[in-house]
Amino acid sequence: MTFTQEEGDRIYARLVEARDARPEDDGEAFLARLVLLLADEVGDADRVLRAIEDAAE
Amino acid sequence: MTVASRSLRGKRRKITNVANDAPVTGYELAEYAFHRPPEFADPDPPVHPVAIVGGGLSGLALAGLLGLRGVPVVLLDQDASSGAWGTASRGIAYSKRTLEILDRLGVAERIRALGRTWNEGRIFDGEELIEHFVIQPEANQKWPAFINLQQFHTEEYLAERISQLESVELRWQSKVVGVEQDGDVVTLAVSTPIGEYRVRASWVVACDGANSEMQVHLGLHTPLHYFDDMWAITDLKVDMPDVQRTFWLNYPYLDQGAAIMHCMSPGMVRVDWQIIHLDPDEEVKPARVRERLASFLGREDFEVVSIGRFQFKTRLMERFVHGRVIFAGDAAHELPPYGARGGNGGIQDAENLAWKLEAVLRRRAGERIVETYELERHQAAVENIAAAAQSSEFIWPSTHGARLFRDAVLRLARRHQFAKALVNTGRSSKAIHYLSTPLSVGDDGAFLGGIAPGEAAFSCAVADGYLLDRWDGRFTAVYFVEGDGPAGPLPTEAAGFPLDHVVVSRSTDVTGDLFRRYDAGGGALYVLRPDVHVAGRSRTVTPEAAVAIVERSLAQAHALPETATVT
Numbered sequence: 001m002t003f004t005q006e007e008g009d010r011i012y013a014r015l016v017e018a019r020d021a022r023p024e025d026d027g028e029a030f031l032a033r034l035v036l037l038l039a040d041e042v043g044d045a046d047r048v049l050r051a052i053e054d055a056a057e
Numbered sequence: 058m059t060v061a062s063r064s065l066r067g068k069r070r071k072i073t074n075v076a077n078d079a080p081v082t083g084y085e086l087a088e089y090a091f092h093r094p095p096e097f098a099d100p101d102p103p104v105h106p107v108a109i110v111g112g113g114l115s116g117l118a119l120a121g122l123l124g125l126r127g128v129p130v131v132l133l134d135q136d137a138s139s140g141a142w143g144t145a146s147r148g149i150a151y152s153k154r155t156l157e158i159l160d161r162l163g164v165a166e167r168i169r170a171l172g173r174t175w176n177e178g179r180i181f182d183g184e185e186l187i188e189h190f191v192i193q194p195e196a197n198q199k200w201p202a203f204i205n206l207q208q209f210h211t212e213e214y215l216a217e218r219i220s221q222l223e224s225v226e227l228r229w230q231s232k233v234v235g236v237e238q239d240g241d242v243v244t245l246a247v248s249t250p251i252g253e254y255r256v257r258a259s260w261v262v263a264c265d266g267a268n269s270e271m272q273v274h275l276g277l278h279t280p281l282h283y284f285d286d287m288w289a290i291t292d293l294k295v296d297m298p299d300v301q302r303t304f305w306l307n308y309p310y311l312d313q314g315a316a317i318m319h320c321m322s323p324g325m326v327r328v329d330w331q332i333i334h335l336d337p338d339e340e341v342k343p344a345r346v347r348e349r350l351a352s353f354l355g356r357e358d359f360e361v362v363s364i365g366r367f368q369f370k371t372r373l374m375e376r377f378v379h380g381r382v383i384f385a386g387d388a389a390h391e392l393p394p395y396g397a398r399g400g401n402g403g404i405q406d407a408e409n410l411a412w413k414l415e416a417v418l419r420r421r422a423g424e425r426i427v428e429t430y431e432l433e434r435h436q437a438a439v440e441n442i443a444a445a446a447q448s449s450e451f452i453w454p455s456t457h458g459a460r461l462f463r464d465a466v467l468r469l470a471r472r473h474q475f476a477k478a479l480v481n482t483g484r485s486s487k488a489i490h491y492l493s494t495p496l497s498v499g500d501d502g503a504f505l506g507g508i509a510p511g512e513a514a515f516s517c518a519v520a521d522g523y524l525l526d527r528w529d530g531r532f533t534a535v536y537f538v539e540g541d542g543p544a545g546p547l548p549t550e551a552a553g554f555p556l557d558h559v560v561v562s563r564s565t566d567v568t569g570d571l572f573r574r575y576d577a578g579g580g581a582l583y584v585l586r587p588d589v590h591v592a593g594r595s596r597t598v599t600p601e602a603a604v605a606i607v608e609r610s611l612a613q614a615h616a617l618p619e620t621a622t623v624t
Contacts, residue, residue: 008479012462013447019458027457054473 081343081361082294086138087213091230097254104242105131106418108258110233110271112139114148114208115386115403116264117215121162122411124222126530128418131256132225133247135232139212147208148400149321154488154513155401156200157525157589158408164214165200172206173320178302180480183309187470188477192485197518197568199525202485205321207292208400236261236274238380260414261382264403267372269388275379284369284393284446286453287333289340293350295326295359304482306452306467310352311335315452317482318353325362328353331453332366341366369393369449371442378431385410390438395448395483398441402486406434412530412587421553428617429496437489444484451481488513491590495613498584498593498606507576507594514589517570519561524571525589532592533557533585534603537577547600551607554587558600586610 003011022030039048096102107123109116112134120132151159151168159165180188192202219225234253235246245256263271272279303318305311314331321327328350332340339345341364351357372391377384386403410430416422454460469476490512491497497510508515514535516525524535532554536542542560550556566572575581582599584592584606593606 002475005478005484008475009447009481009484012466012479012481016450016456016458016462019461020456054469057472 081364084207084209084292084362086209087216088138089216089227089229091137091250092228093251094228094231094249094254094256096256097249097251099254102255102257105129105256105258107131107260107262107414108133108243108245108256109262109264110245111263111265111386111388112136112212112216112227112229113264113266113386113403114212114215114400115388115407116262117212117219118158118162118404119262119264119385119407119411120225120227121215121219121222122158122407122530123414124219124225125161126411126415127224128411128415129224130226131258132219132227133231133233133245133256134227134229137229139209139216148394148397149205149207149319149327150397150401150486151204151206151211152397152401152486153198153200153202155404155486156204157516158404159211160200161530162215163218164211167214168204168206168211171210171322172204173322174201174204175302175320176202178304180482181303181305181308182467182470183305183307185471187467188480190477195517197570199516199518199523203397205319207321207325210322233265233271233274236271236382238382241381243381259381259418262410262414263382263384263388264386264407265388267387267391269384271382271384271388272374275382277374277379279372279374281370281372281391284371284449284453285333285455286331286369286393286449287337288329288367288369289332289337289346289349290327290329290363290365290367291346291350292321292325292327292362293359294324294362295354295356296324297326297354298323300326306482311349315482316353326359333453337366367394371446373438373442376431377435378427383410383427383430385434389434390442392438392442393445393449395445395452396441396486397483398445398486402437402441405437405489406430408588409434416554422611423615425615425617426611429494429614432617433489433491433494433496436491436493440489441486448481448483495617496586496590496592496610498609498613500594501596503596504576504581504594507581508574508583508591510591510593512591514583514585514591515571515574517574518568519565519571520567524559524561527557527559528585528589529557530587531555531557532587532607533559534600535559535561535575535583535585536598537561537572537575537581537583538598539563539578539580543598543600548604551604552611554607554611556603556607558603582606584610 042048107130109120109132112132120130123130156165176192178190194201230250232248233245234248237244243258243261247254247256265271300320305316307313308316311330316330319327346364374384374389377389385406413426413430416426417424450459451463454463466476466479470480494511516523547558561571580598582602583594584603586592592610595602
């Protein structure tokens, strides 16, 4: 894991909080925006494509 | 002979929390006798330095720690035994930090002897194993990460040990029914089998557990937050010597609820399962319990010892200190059991408070120092509650978002290590780093790592035992030296407190761990508080620097406002 357990837990809790704070009809769009932002942060197309395949399994 | 030692008369009584139900055998607990207190019917009773209300883990630990310091203590417990209330839902896991405290109290080796040291566990999603974890034991440590043992055993060991301390008096069957504060004296009305009498004390510590009646007596009302989560909790006698901590999420035979199995003393296992989404009344009936247990264990040769039902909740007092009445343990903060933070937190409350009360009573410090208990242990309670609540939210998500991410983590955890680390079935209790306490003195900026002020000291093996074996409950200057230690007569006190000195050289530090963990290469001075948290540190490795750290630490505490604000 890239993060410490404390960091991972903090990120996880914030993800849940942010998702729950979105209106019902914006939940999926929020996740799509987040994925695109994170893909840009990764900055490595191969790694992003591999993650997409992993998530699809 | 003290009243306490007379009260241990070797009798045991059977406690079962399922009345008149033969299939549940119950525990046999030590039974303690009531003795007529010396001040019964005294119109002008003496003022005890400290009275403790409640003989659970935190109350007994505090009585013991104060007793070791020679502070006279009267402990009042409403029952005739420990563990009589809610036998099934009480703590079982003691963390390393707590074991260090229990070691000082002289009971940790007994806990290790009867309990189960564990460092391995499994987590299932449905019937699929998603994580088999091993908590790697830290090398050269005296105590493991965890030892499991039913709470009443620990309480009995503590009561037995405390009965040997001259300054502690245990009064059983003594129920506090009223509290009055008048200036510097607190008066407790105490109901006993022979009638009511008054106990007067300079300080009262309420350790009367969840649903504290002491709060009611003081007119305090702390709101409860209930989780939408309820569990059946069972202890059973079964021959499973190799049982590991096992957690099931989405257990198919529980309509996707969760369950957990833990080892305890030899031949004893605890199995708990979620019932909030089932029929809670039905789930704790012995016939249903046997059915469930047979499903978990895959066998029927077990004996059910206790059954309980527990709704998870949190309750945190806004303040723990109310005049001369101080709250500790579950009386001050209730939380779900994930991570074993309840009992461990209560014992750590006791350790934090004991030296401060002693300091006030011996006039080494003003009452402001008690406010540091408020600040430090409130921070600990907030952290413990947040961690337990986050585990609870993972195990039984309460929102769409929580379930979405929880299910995503569980699915990814089958193949991805990072997701395994996010599976949160309880983050283990550990020592708190007191972040903004006035007792911490900023260091001189010369440390890149090490143990920061406010953190608990790190102990490990040295040439002749363990570092903290040398600690005697006082402020202690630990000198890490590359050559000779400090020369000349060393000061025996600082700011009116006794001061001990320990020298750690490269030859003392046989493993090299101490110099590494304390970032002590080239020399370092650490000053430990009487509860072994770090007060301050310096690269100036002299007794004068140690004295200066103690003085500054206490001066900062005394400068606290009368009722410090908890942030």
